Amino acid sequence: MTSTASTTAGDPRPAPRDPSAHPVGADGVLAAPVALAALDATVDVPGSKSLTNRYLVLAAIAEAPGVVRGALASSDTLRMAEALTALGAPVDRDGSDWSVTPFPAAPPSAGTSAAVPAAVHCGLAGTVMRFLPPVAALLGRPVRFDGEPPARVRPMGPVLRALEALGVRVEDEGRGTLPFTVTGPPRLRGGHVDVDASGSSQFVSGLLLAAARFEDGLELRHTGPTLPSLPHIEMTVAVLREAGVDVDASRPGIWRVAPGPVRGRDLRVEPDLSNAAPFLCAALVAGGTVRVPGWPERSTQPGMLLPELLTAMGGVVERDGEVLAVTGTGAVHGIDVDLHEAGELAPTIAALATLADSPTRLRGIAHIRGHETDRLLALATEITRLGGRAEQTSDGLVITPAPLHGARFETYHDHRMATAGALIGLRVPGVDVVDVATTGKTLPDFVGMWLGMLGTAAGLGTGAGLGTGTGTGTTPGAPTDG
Numbered sequence: 001m002t003s004t005a006s007t008t009a010g011d012p013r014p015a016p017r018d019p020s021a022h023p024v025g026a027d028g029v030l031a032a033p034v035a036l037a038a039l040d041a042t043v044d045v046p047g048s049k050s051l052t053n054r055y056l057v058l059a060a061i062a063e064a065p066g067v068v069r070g071a072l073a074s075s076d077t078l079r080m081a082e083a084l085t086a087l088g089a090p091v092d093r094d095g096s097d098w099s100v101t102p103f104p105a106a107p108p109s110a111g112t113s114a115a116v117p118a119a120v121h122c123g124l125a126g127t128v129m130r131f132l133p134p135v136a137a138l139l140g141r142p143v144r145f146d147g148e149p150p151a152r153v154r155p156m157g158p159v160l161r162a163l164e165a166l167g168v169r170v171e172d173e174g175r176g177t178l179p180f181t182v183t184g185p186p187r188l189r190g191g192h193v194d195v196d197a198s199g200s201s202q203f204v205s206g207l208l209l210a211a212a213r214f215e216d217g218l219e220l221r222h223t224g225p226t227l228p229s230l231p232h233i234e235m236t237v238a239v240l241r242e243a244g245v246d247v248d249a250s251r252p253g254i255w256r257v258a259p260g261p262v263r264g265r266d267l268r269v270e271p272d273l274s275n276a277a278p279f280l281c282a283a284l285v286a287g288g289t290v291r292v293p294g295w296p297e298r299s300t301q302p303g304m305l306l307p308e309l310l311t312a313m314g315g316v317v318e319r320d321g322e323v324l325a326v327t328g329t330g331a332v333h334g335i336d337v338d339l340h341e342a343g344e345l346a347p348t349i350a351a352l353a354t355l356a357d358s359p360t361r362l363r364g365i366a367h368i369r370g371h372e373t374d375r376l377l378a379l380a381t382e383i384t385r386l387g388g389r390a391e392q393t394s395d396g397l398v399i400t401p402a403p404l405h406g407a408r409f410e411t412y413h414d415h416r417m418a419t420a421g422a423l424i425g426l427r428v429p430g431v432d433v434v435d436v437a438t439t440g441k442t443l444p445d446f447v448g449m450w451l452g453m454l455g456t457a458a459g460l461g462t463g464a465g466l467g468t469g470t471g472t473g474t475t476p477g478a479p480t481d482g
Helices: 049-060 075-087 126-136 149-153 157-165 202-211 230-242 273-286 302-312 340-353 366-370 375-385 415-425 436-441 446-457
Strands: 039-042 066-069 091-094 097-100 118-121 142-146 169-171 180-183 191-195 218-222 247-251 254-257 266-268 288-292 316-320 323-328 336-338 360-363 389-392 397-400
Touching (some): 039 273, 039 446, 049 066, 049 075, 075 118, 075 126, 075 436, 126 180, 157 169, 157 191, 157 202, 191 202, 202 230, 230 340, 273 302, 273 323, 273 340, 273 415, 302 316, 336 340, 340 360, 340 366, 340 375, 340 415, 375 389, 375 397, 375 415, 415 436, 415 446, 436 446
Parallel strands (some): 039 288, 118 142, 191 218, 336 360
Antiparallel strands (some): 066 097, 169 180, 218 254, 288 323, 316 323, 360 397
């Protein structure tokens, strides 16, 4: 169900659709609902993808079976479960409780049926393609990795070259991308290795997660000029320590993992704080209050920066026990912020910035060019398509408020682009989010959760409530800028 052109001469906006009846058309396009009233909603956000996949990897190399409770069932985590099962560590899913049987303690002998080549299909999951090659190198047999076409352009070179330096055979024809095959030696000794992780913190995390099973452990040194998404590396170190692994992270850019057992555990996954971002930001866009239960007091997730960011952008953030509440008035303020440690929040903050009353500069996020898509280019392109002003810089974006109008919002197989489009659509009528199902990567029921948050406040008006579709998307009634 696609939008048709407006019958108003010279008006480029799509004709409004009624999202309450059929919010997603047969073509997979979401007619983004406009918020016609202030919000008053509690949103239960499912478990963290980042933690779920780290816990699954550690459970697969543990000394005893374990259970991951509250696991997120998304395309990325299902890919991880399927991949581990294919490699010989079965994952049995019972609702959100996932039981993992570890790999055998020793690699199979050459010539046995267990030593035959294995295959891992990564889909679009960066954690699968970057976390599992070091694990596969422990198995003593060839493992071929491949993925969807967009995944085949994502950089893998630093992990593959590091594995080669550790004695692993890598067949990638020098591309440093999918597809490739890794074959570990009968005994993977480990030792010292240098990695340039400027392109992704996942290069470090993938090697650290498997390192306790290397005979000599691993000392890993980052050699690049920048280290993005440090909280994700801190998350990896934290989950390793929780599993009884000795990790020395006392020197900046250097990690030492001692060899030893990984405990099999029964554990629970925190809510995904980055997935909470579009819902909490909605309170600033529409006004009213959105609450997220289960917010941890301390966490290594990058989403822990949200309270500070949303306060700076005009929200009031309060915590009542484990419930985080964000209240807004519809006013959004621009900010100048370095998101180097939380690049995954950039699409959501950029979307919010298009509705602000002053310019926003997002810095320190050059590395998100190598995520599911080139997120800087994608954001600049789609914001411009809606009439906004977004300029790419060497390491980020500058977004200047401008009159916005409805249009098709492309998502490039990127879940965070899809949620960004829906967020803008709360204020701007006629935003059609293409391939909204891509949110299944980390948030399988995004559309249902989004409509549930809006409740009776959802609609596609032509100027009702807070959305005019012809102003800047700033505070209702505020003067336009430029």
